[in-house]
Amino acid sequence: MLRQRILTAAILALLVVWVVLKLPTTGFGLALLAVILPAAWEWARLAGLDGTRDRLLYGGGVLALILACWPLVGSTAFVGGLSATVVAGWCCALIWLWRYAERPDRLSRPMTVAGAGLMVLVAPWVALVALRGEFGARYVLFLLLLVWVADIGAYFAGRRWGRRKLARTISPGKTWEGVWGATAAVLAFALAGAAVLGVGVRWPWFVAICLVTVGFSIVGDLFESMMKRQCGLKDSGSLLPGHGGVLDRVDSLTAAAPVFVLGLYGMRG
Amino acid sequence: MTNSLISLLAFIVTLGVLITVHEFGHFWVARRLGVKVLRFSVGFGRPLWRRRGRDGVEYVVAALPLGGYVKMLDEREGEVAPAEAPRAFNRQPVGSRIAIVLAGPLCNFLFAIVAYSLMFVIGVPGIRPLLDEPKPGSLAAAGGFRKGDLVVAVDGKPTPTLSAVMLALVERAMAEEVIRVEVLPECEVGCEAERAVEERSGLRTRTLDTRDAQGLADMAMVFDGVGLTAWRPVLPAVIGQVAPGGAAERAGLQAGDRIVQAQGEPVADWRRWRDLIELHPDQPFRVRIERDGVEHELELVPDARENEQGRRIGFIGAVAEVPEDLARSLRVVVRYGPLQAVGAAVGKTWDMSLLTLRMLGRMLVGKASLDNLSGPLTIAQFAGQAAHAGVMAFLSMLALVSLSLGVLNLLPVPVLDGGHLLYYLIELAKGSPLSEAAQNLGQQVGIAVLLLLMGIALFNDFSRLLG
Numbered sequence: 001m002l003r004q005r006i007l008t009a010a011i012l013a014l015l016v017v018w019v020v021l022k023l024p025t026t027g028f029g030l031a032l033l034a035v036i037l038p039a040a041w042e043w044a045r046l047a048g049l050d051g052t053r054d055r056l057l058y059g060g061g062v063l064a065l066i067l068a069c070w071p072l073v074g075s076t077a078f079v080g081g082l083s084a085t086v087v088a089g090w091c092c093a094l095i096w097l098w099r100y101a102e103r104p105d106r107l108s109r110p111m112t113v114a115g116a117g118l119m120v121l122v123a124p125w126v127a128l129v130a131l132r133g134e135f136g137a138r139y140v141l142f143l144l145l146l147v148w149v150a151d152i153g154a155y156f157a158g159r160r161w162g163r164r165k166l167a168r169t170i171s172p173g174k175t176w177e178g179v180w181g182a183t184a185a186v187l188a189f190a191l192a193g194a195a196v197l198g199v200g201v202r203w204p205w206f207v208a209i210c211l212v213t214v215g216f217s218i219v220g221d222l223f224e225s226m227m228k229r230q231c232g233l234k235d236s237g238s239l240l241p242g243h244g245g246v247l248d249r250v251d252s253l254t255a256a257a258p259v260f261v262l263g264l265y266g267m268r269g
Numbered sequence: 270m271t272n273s274l275i276s277l278l279a280f281i282v283t284l285g286v287l288i289t290v291h292e293f294g295h296f297w298v299a300r301r302l303g304v305k306v307l308r309f310s311v312g313f314g315r316p317l318w319r320r321r322g323r324d325g326v327e328y329v330v331a332a333l334p335l336g337g338y339v340k341m342l343d344e345r346e347g348e349v350a351p352a353e354a355p356r357a358f359n360r361q362p363v364g365s366r367i368a369i370v371l372a373g374p375l376c377n378f379l380f381a382i383v384a385y386s387l388m389f390v391i392g393v394p395g396i397r398p399l400l401d402e403p404k405p406g407s408l409a410a411a412g413g414f415r416k417g418d419l420v421v422a423v424d425g426k427p428t429p430t431l432s433a434v435m436l437a438l439v440e441r442a443m444a445e446e447v448i449r450v451e452v453l454p455e456c457e458v459g460c461e462a463e464r465a466v467e468e469r470s471g472l473r474t475r476t477l478d479t480r481d482a483q484g485l486a487d488m489a490m491v492f493d494g495v496g497l498t499a500w501r502p503v504l505p506a507v508i509g510q511v512a513p514g515g516a517a518e519r520a521g522l523q524a525g526d527r528i529v530q531a532q533g534e535p536v537a538d539w540r541r542w543r544d545l546i547e548l549h550p551d552q553p554f555r556v557r558i559e560r561d562g563v564e565h566e567l568e569l570v571p572d573a574r575e576n577e578q579g580r581r582i583g584f585i586g587a588v589a590e591v592p593e594d595l596a597r598s599l600r601v602v603v604r605y606g607p608l609q610a611v612g613a614a615v616g617k618t619w620d621m622s623l624l625t626l627r628m629l630g631r632m633l634v635g636k637a638s639l640d641n642l643s644g645p646l647t648i649a650q651f652a653g654q655a656a657h658a659g660v661m662a663f664l665s666m667l668a669l670v671s672l673s674l675g676v677l678n679l680l681p682v683p684v685l686d687g688g689h690l691l692y693y694l695i696e697l698a699k700g701s702p703l704s705e706a707a708q709n710l711g712q713q714v715g716i717a718v719l720l721l722l723m724g725i726a727l728f729n730d731f732s733r734l735l736g
Contacts, residue, residue, distance in 0.1 A: 077640045077732075081722075081725025085724030085725075
C-alpha cells in the first residue's frame with residue numbers, strides 16, 4: 001500500500017512539474033482541465049447527484065463555465081473580482097464549518113453544495129491560469145510547493161506534538177499543533193521563496209500573503225472533509241491508486257489559489 | 270480624515286435618497302393597485318429604526334445601506350387570511366405586477382430628470398470648448414483641427430462646454446463612424462459663438478475618423494485618445510493658490526508671488542515654470558520671486574510622481590493665478606427656461622442611460638474593459654468630491670447614480686427588477702407562470718452573477734484607491 005502510494009505520488013509530482021514549467025499558458029489551462037473535470041465528477045456526488053447522467057451534466061456545466069471564463073483570464077479586473085468574491089465565499093465556508101461542527105446532524109442542501117462546487121472548481125482554474133499567465137510558471141510552482149510544504153509541516157508537527165484537536169467532528173486527524181507546524185514550515189519556505197522569486201523590498205507582504213494563503217488552504221481542506229462526512233464517504237473517489245480521489249489531493253489548493261492571486265495583485269498595487 | 274468622513278456621509282445620503290426613491294416607486298404603485306404593503310425598508314438586515322404607520326405599513330431603516338425592499342402580502346411567503354387574499358401580490362394580474370416592478374426603476378429615471386432640470390434652471394457652469402494645436406500625427410490633426418477652434422457641435426449635437434464635447438465624443442466613438450465636429454475657427458481672443466451659431470456663419474466642419482481607434486470609452490481619456498488638447502492660455506507665472514502640505518508651501522511660496530527667475534534663468538510664463546518643475550522631481554532648485562515689490566530667494570524641492578506615460582515628474586502643489594477677464598472669457602454657464610430645462614433633462618437622462626447600457630453591453634462582449642465597472646467605494650469617493658465641489662456637482666452625481674441604478678435594475682438578471690420583469694413577460698407570452706423550480710434556478714444564477722459583478726466592481730474600487 002505504502003509503496004503504491006509513494007510511486008503514485010512520485011509519478012504525479014514529475015508530471016505536474018513538467019506541466020507547470022514546460023507548457024505554455026493555453027496548454028497549462030487544458031492540462032488543468034484534466035484535474036478539474038474529474039474533481040467535478042467527484043463533487044457532483046458530494047452534492048447528492050448519484051446518477052452517471054447527472055454527474056456528467058454537472059461536469060459539463062463546470063466545463064462550460066470555465067470555457068466562458070477563458071477569454072477573460074487576461075483581465076485583472078475579472079480575475080481579481082472573481083477571486084475577491086470567492087475569498088468572501090471561503091470566509092462564509094468557515095462559518096459553515098463552525099456551524100457544522102456544533103450541529104453535525106444538520107445537513108446542507110444539495111443545491112447549495114452544487115453551487116459551492118463552482119467556488120471549489122471554477123475559481124481555482126481561473127486563478128491558476130491567471131497566475132501562470134501574469135506572474136509566470138515559477139509562481140505556480142511556488143504555490144503548489146507552498147501547499148505541500150504546509151501539509152508536510154502539519155503532518156510532522158501533528159505527529160510529534162499533536163494534542164488539541166482542530167475540528168474533532170470534521171477531520172479528527174487534524175490538530176492545532178499541526179497548524180502551527182504548517183505555519184512555521186511555510187514561514188521558512190516563504191522567506192526562501194521571496195529570495196528566489198526576487199520579490200524585493202515587498203518581502204514582508206509576500207510572506208504575509210503566503211501565511212494567509214495557507215490559512216485558507218486549511219479551510220479548503222476541512223470544507224471538503226465536511227462534504228464527504230455529510231455523505232458518509234472517506235475518499236472522494238478512487239481515481240488515484242492509494243490516494244483516494246482527485247479532490248482529496250487538490251482540496252487545499254482550491255481555496256489557496258484565489259487568495260494567493262488576490263494577494264499578489266494587492267502586492268503589485 | 271475629514272475627507273473620508275465627508276465621503277462616507279455623502280455616500281450614505283446618496284444611497285439613502287436613491288434607494289428611498291426607488292422603493293417608493295414600487296410602494297406607491299403597489300398601493301395604488303390595491304396590494305397590501307407590509308413593510309417599507311431602506312437598507313437590509315438588522316433594523317435600526319422602525320415605526321408602524323397609521324396605514325398599517327411598517328417603516329424600517331436597516332443597517333446595510335446597499336439596497337432596500339418593499340415587502341408585500343404574498344401567499345408564496347406565508348399564510349394569508351382568505352379575506353385578504355385578493356390584496357396579495359401573487360394574486361394580481363400580470364399587468365399589475367409588471368407595473369409595480371417597473372415603478373422602482375422608473376422613479377430613479379424620474380428623479381434623474383428632476384435633478385437635471387433643476388441644474389439646467391439654475392445654470393450649469395462649464396469651460397468653453399476652445400481647442401489648442403492638435404497633437405501632431407493624431408486623428409485630430411488628420412481631421413483638420415486648428416489652434417483656436419471653438420467646438421460648437423458634435424455630429425449635430427450642440428456642445429456648449431468642454432465636458433459636453435468629451436461626452437459627445439465618447440458617445441459617438443461607439444457608433445464606429447466618422448465623427449463630424451462643427452467649429453468656429455480663430456476664437457482665441459473670444460468670439461460671439463452664440464450669434465455665429467444662430468446665423469450659421471463662419472462655421473467649419475472638422476472630422477475625426479475613430480473607426481479604428483482604441484481607448485475612447487472614458488471621458489477623461491477621450492481627448493488624449495484622439496489627440497485634441499483644450500486651449501491653454503498663456504498665463505503669467507504668478508502663484509494663485511497653494512495646497513496645504515505641498516512642496517510650494519514647504520518652500521514658503523504664497524499666493525500672489527511672482528516667479529522672476531529659476532536656476533538663474535528668467536521665467537516668462539506659467540508654462541515655462543511648470544516645465545521647470547516637472548524636470549526637477551525631488552531635486553532642489555533656486556527660485557527668485559517678487560512679493561509686494563520686494564525680491565526674495567528661496568529653495569524649492571518639488572515632490573515626485575509618475576505621469577500618464579510612466580515618467581517621473583515633479584510637482585509643487587500650486588496653481589496659477591488666472592486673471593479675472595481671462596477666466597470670464599473661458600467660463601460659460603448653460604442655463605435654460607423651466608420648460609426647456611425639462612426637455613433637456615429628459616434628453617440628458619436618455620443619453621446617459623443609453624451610454625450606461627451600451628457600456629455594459631460592450632463589457633459583456635469584451636469590447637470594453639471590465640476595469641470600467643465601479644462599485645460603492647468609487648461612488649463614495651465620487652460623492653465626496655462632488656459634495657466638496659458644490660451643490661451643482663452633487664446634483665449631477667445624484668442624477669447619474671440614480672439613472673445608473675435604474676438601468677442596472679432593469680437588467681434581465683433574476684433577483685433584480687429586470688429579472689422579475691423577464692419572468693412576467695414569459696408568463697405573458699406563455700399564458701401561465703414560469704415553474705417554481707425554473708424561477709428558483711434563475712434566482713441562484715442571478716445571485717451568482719450579481720456577486721461576481723459586485724466582486725469585480727469592489728476589486729476595481731480598491732485598485733483605484735490604492736493604485
